[in-house]
Amino acid sequence: MAGSESGRRSKGRVARASGRTVEIALSRALAELDYAPGELEEHEYRMTVIASPEEGFLSVGGTDAVVEVVLLLDGEPSDDGEDEVELGPLRDDVEEDYDDEDEYYDEEAQQPEAGSAKLREFLGVVLDALGLDAKIRIVEGVDLITAEVTGEDLGVFIGKRGQTIDAVEYLASIVLYPRPERRKRVEVDAEGYKERRRATIERVAIRKAQEAARRGRPVELEPMTAAERKIVHVTLKERRDVVTESKGREPHRAVVITPTR
Numbered sequence: 666m667a668g669s670e671s672g673r674r675s676k677g678r679v680a681r682a683s684g685r686t687v688e689i690a691l692s693r694a695l696a697e698l699d700y701a702p703g704e705l706e707e708h709e710y711r712m713t714v715i716a717s718p719e720e721g722f723l724s725v726g727g728t729d730a731v732v733e734v735v736l737l738l739d740g741e742p743s744d745d746g747e748d749e750v751e752l753g754p755l756r757d758d759v760e761e762d763y764d765d766e767d768e769y770y771d772e773e774a775q776q777p778e779a780g781s782a783k784l785r786e787f788l789g790v791v792l793d794a795l796g797l798d799a800k801i802r803i804v805e806g807v808d809l810i811t812a813e814v815t816g817e818d819l820g821v822f823i824g825k826r827g828q829t830i831d832a833v834e835y836l837a838s839i840v841l842y843p844r845p846e847r848r849k850r851v852e853v854d855a856e857g858y859k860e861r862r863r864a865t866i867e868r869v870a871i872r873k874a875q876e877a878a879r880r881g882r883p884v885e886l887e888p889m890t891a892a893e894r895k896i897v898h899v900t901l902k903e904r905r906d907v908v909t910e911s912k913g914r915e916p917h918r919a920v921v922i923t924p925t926r
Contacts, residue, residue: 678736683729686718688839694734701915704891707848711735780841780849781805784812787840788853791833795821799855807849810841814855823858828916830855831890863896870897874922878906883923888913894920 680697684690691712695705711734718730781803788801792814799816814822823830834853842848854860869886877884886897897920898909907922 679733681715681731681733683716683731684718685729686843687714687730687732688843690730690732691734694732698734698736701891701918704895704911708737710737780810780851783841784810784837784851787837788812788814788833792822797822805849809850809852811852812837812854813857814853816856819855819858823855826890826893827858827862828890830858831892859892862893866893866896867900870900870920870922874901874904874907877922877924881924881926883921885912885921886919888917888919891918894918897922 678698680694682690682693682697684693694712695701695710713733713735715731715733716728719728785801785803792799792801797816797819799814799819799822802813802815804811804813821829822833824832830853834851837853838848838851841851852859866889873884873886889897894911898911901907901909901922905925907924910921910923911918912921913919
């Protein structure tokens with residue numbers, strides 16, 4: 666996404682915001698920069714905590730967290746796609762534990778702690794609230810923790826265009842790792858929905874890019890979630906005949922594919 670969208674956004678954009686927690690302040694700062702939660706990877710922006718939150722005495726007289734966010738989109742290594750969202754098959758090398766390679770932590774690097782049990786508990790609460798009987802498979806590594814939910818009638822868990830499951834994934838990340846500097850990437854899927862949806866979006870993106878280049882005018886896709894828009898940007902970022910840009914406000918934010926000539 667960064668490689669295609671950054672060309673239409675000014676380099677080094679900065680926003681400052683406050684909130685009851687650092688996470689809330691970060692979300693507000695990103696919103697001021699016109700990005701939805703989860704639309705950017707952590708390496709695509711730099712966050713500085715200006716003031717830490719304080720609860721005060723008996724929750725009275727506390728102070729909010731204040732953060733400053735600087736976009737790092739233009740010319741950043743993130744354009745290489747090395748750290749883009751991956752929604753492919755789950756890893757089979759580790760389940761509910763670390764393999765030998767994952768056991769070694771550099772304390773100075775502040776590697777995040779294991780989150781398998783906490784993620785299972787969180788998803789269990791969500792599924793119970795939705796009245797769903799499903800199985801949860803957790804795979805955890807040093808930098809990534811994934812959960813695959815299987816069962817009957819998971820449509821309500823997935824939601825329209827995956828909006829519910831994206832929200833669950835975002836909240837799970839906050840619940841497991843409230844400190845951004847000690848966070849693993851969290852991915853939640855249900856019955857392989859994200860992989861199927863990803864393949865569909867990639868096909869649509871390629872077809873619409875060909876249409877835009879052939880007709881010589883922009884083509885706007887249907888509104889998508891932040892994760893889905895990122896798939897479009899990543900799919901088309903290597904093309905030289907079109908560029909992509911997200912436009913509009915949630916929940917109507919969509920990708921526009923524009924021919925370069």
